[in-house]
Amino acid sequence: MYKVLVAEAISDTGLKALYDHPNFTVDKIPGLTPEDLKKLIPEYDALIVRSATQVTEDILENANRMRVVARAGVGVDNIDVNAATKKGIIVINAPGANTISAAELTMAMMLSLARSIPQAHASTSEGKWERSKFKGVELYEKTLGVVGMGKIGTGVAKRAKSFGMNILGYDPYLTEERADQLGITKATLDEIARKADFITIHTPLIKETRGIINDEYFAKTKQGVRIINCARGGIIDEAALVRALNSGQVAGAALDVFETEPSTNFELLSHPNVIVTPHLGASTVEAQEKVANEVSEEIIDIFETQSIRHAVNMPQISGETHKKLQPYITVGEQMGELAIQLLKEAPDRVEINYFGELAKEDTDLLTRTMVKGVLSHHLGESVNLINAHHLLKDQGVTSNVAKTPKSKGFASYVELTLFRGEAKTNIGATVLNGYGARIVKINDYSIDVRPENFMLYITHHDIPGMIGRVGTTLGSFDINIGTMQVGRAGVGGDAIMVLTLDKTADQDVINALTELPGLDAAQFLELNGNIPVYN
Numbered sequence: 001m002y003k004v005l006v007a008e009a010i011s012d013t014g015l016k017a018l019y020d021h022p023n024f025t026v027d028k029i030p031g032l033t034p035e036d037l038k039k040l041i042p043e044y045d046a047l048i049v050r051s052a053t054q055v056t057e058d059i060l061e062n063a064n065r066m067r068v069v070a071r072a073g074v075g076v077d078n079i080d081v082n083a084a085t086k087k088g089i090i091v092i093n094a095p096g097a098n099t100i101s102a103a104e105l106t107m108a109m110m111l112s113l114a115r116s117i118p119q120a121h122a123s124t125s126e127g128k129w130e131r132s133k134f135k136g137v138e139l140y141e142k143t144l145g146v147v148g149m150g151k152i153g154t155g156v157a158k159r160a161k162s163f164g165m166n167i168l169g170y171d172p173y174l175t176e177e178r179a180d181q182l183g184i185t186k187a188t189l190d191e192i193a194r195k196a197d198f199i200t201i202h203t204p205l206i207k208e209t210r211g212i213i214n215d216e217y218f219a220k221t222k223q224g225v226r227i228i229n230c231a232r233g234g235i236i237d238e239a240a241l242v243r244a245l246n247s248g249q250v251a252g253a254a255l256d257v258f259e260t261e262p263s264t265n266f267e268l269l270s271h272p273n274v275i276v277t278p279h280l281g282a283s284t285v286e287a288q289e290k291v292a293n294e295v296s297e298e299i300i301d302i303f304e305t306q307s308i309r310h311a312v313n314m315p316q317i318s319g320e321t322h323k324k325l326q327p328y329i330t331v332g333e334q335m336g337e338l339a340i341q342l343l344k345e346a347p348d349r350v351e352i353n354y355f356g357e358l359a360k361e362d363t364d365l366l367t368r369t370m371v372k373g374v375l376s377h378h379l380g381e382s383v384n385l386i387n388a389h390h391l392l393k394d395q396g397v398t399s400n401v402a403k404t405p406k407s408k409g410f411a412s413y414v415e416l417t418l419f420r421g422e423a424k425t426n427i428g429a430t431v432l433n434g435y436g437a438r439i440v441k442i443n444d445y446s447i448d449v450r451p452e453n454f455m456l457y458i459t460h461h462d463i464p465g466m467i468g469r470v471g472t473t474l475g476s477f478d479i480n481i482g483t484m485q486v487g488r489a490g491v492g493g494d495a496i497m498v499l500t501l502d503k504t505a506d507q508d509v510i511n512a513l514t515e516l517p518g519l520d521a522a523q524f525l526e527l528n529g530n531i532p533v534y535n
């Protein structure tokens with residue numbers, strides 16, 4: 001049974017997949033104090049939060065069973081992703097599930113700002129009839145600057161276009177082609193300041209965006225600009241915003257998010273030209289069902305099939321790259337497992353060389369897979385694809401990855417070399433079209449082996465009768481040979497034999513083999529075959 005802690009008010013309908021699953025128990029305990037969460041967390045395999053729970057390093061310190069922290073939403077700034085990575089915990093989110101709700105709230109905020117709807121409502125409900133006080137502006141033919149043209153920014157741009165607005169978009173990833181496609185104009189942040197009547201923020205809160213809208217920026221904006229933030233507090237400097245509102249440089253601000261939440265910045269919250277909501281961007285029935293459903297399904301997949309889709313602390317690769325790497329994933333982990341057994345001790349240096357077509361791809365996932373294979377020999381299940389790089393560094397192992405797009409005998413070829421002082425072992429692999437993955441090099445000998453769970457690695461002299469003697473010896477122990485491959489340096493010289501066996505070979509078998517004339521050493525190799533699947 002996997003235990004999931006839901007630490008916030010998250011849609012039960014969305015969590016249904018988890019509630020109904022026979023392998024999961026769910027405890028929904030919203031409103032835990034940090035101390036209580038820290039006490040409870042060691043019992044759980046997964047944690048689901050929204051934005052109110054701070055998942056800090058201190059809380060994660062005791063999360064020894066935990067494999068997944070799920071953010072039922074987009075922004076993961078309430079989760080210490082680095083601390084999670086160090087502990088090998090996957091952090092997932094639900095990108096896209098609340099895009100429509102956040103975009104619609106932004107439109108509601110913009111219309112409310114343009115027509116002072118909340119202020120007019122407050123006045124009217126007090127019995128006043130202040131028609132001239134609440135004369136607004138149209139959105140039609142106004143310029144909207146969208147800072148951050150990701151999913152929500154794009155959703156806002158599309159909706160604002162239908163109101164007849166001219167859209168300026170700023171995003172480091174926005175291309176001219178994409179802007180043309182959307183019917184908007186690609187702009188800089190300064191161009192938005194100079195030209196926009198409304199500015200809306202849709203970036204994450206990161207080092208680069210913290211305080212990006214500040215005194216200096218307001219000084220460049222059009223007088224009377226209106227500003228909306230339904231992304232994250234802290235992107236707009238609140239003190240600077242109050243100054244700009246007081247001076248009239250900013251005619252109005254609509255804020256769903258704040259530097260600290262719940263906000264106590266009453267100078268801002270109660271400013272007559274400010275509209276505020278308590279972080280409601282994703283608070284719709286639909287978005288809450290979608291985010292909860294998305295993270296529930298993904299948690300089940302991670303535990304049941306090791307399939308990870310939306311990890312924020314994993315390399316994100318395109319579907320196309322994923323398709324090209326997939327055939328190498330299993331053999332990559334096996335290469336690591338074999339190499340560490342052959343080296344017989346922990347490495348102090350790891351080298352990975354990619355050649356040919358593979359070298360043209362983003363191979364980080366495959367590199368992590370190999371490193372995981374190496375490290376799991378000594379570190380067991382505590383190593384995974386999330387913390388593989390981190391643990392390697394932690395163990396004081398240096399690593400180097402080199403890529404040569406020129407092919408090396410095969411269309412694609414990858415070689416893993418482990419070093420320990422003077423000792424070294426290397427394993428090369430490729431994927432043969434239609435035949436699957438093959439180990440094609442071991443310790444500089446050319447070979448052709450399809451890896452299996454039980455293998456035997458023999459070093460010997462290239463003399464007649466060797467293969468027969470090994471076969472007879474294994475037969476005498478009732479061990480069936482699956483495949484047998486021989487590689488040699490030259491006729492009559494040093495050689496290796498790699499066999500796949502139908503069962504394990506114990507020390508008695510190894511002793512019997514090493515007594516054979518011409519046989520130097522025999523080593524039993526085992527693969528665990530704990531191979532993840534990626535969608």
Ligand SMILES: NC(=O)C1=CN([C@@H]2O[C@H](COP(=O)(O)OP(=O)(O)OC[C@H]3O[C@@H](n4cnc5c(N)ncnc54)[C@H](O)[C@@H]3O)[C@@H](O)[C@H]2O)C=CC1
Binds near residue numbers: 098208282
């Ligand atoms: N108020 C609420 O309840 C909600 C708030 N959000 C917030 O909205 C943000 C955006 O969400 P999505 O659009 O789904 O994310 P997204 O990842 O699709 O888009 C973010 C965009 O910001 C861009 N960006 C990053 N740094 C930038 C910079 N310095 N200047 C300009 N653009 C920059 C990125 O390139 C990306 O295109 C989230 O990070 C989250 O914090 C999301 C959902 C609900």
Ligand SMILES: O=C(O)CCC(=O)C(=O)O
Binds near residue numbers: 075076098279281
């Ligand atoms: O859970 C929530 O309502 C907050 C949504 C949000 O801010 C996000 O998804 O980034």
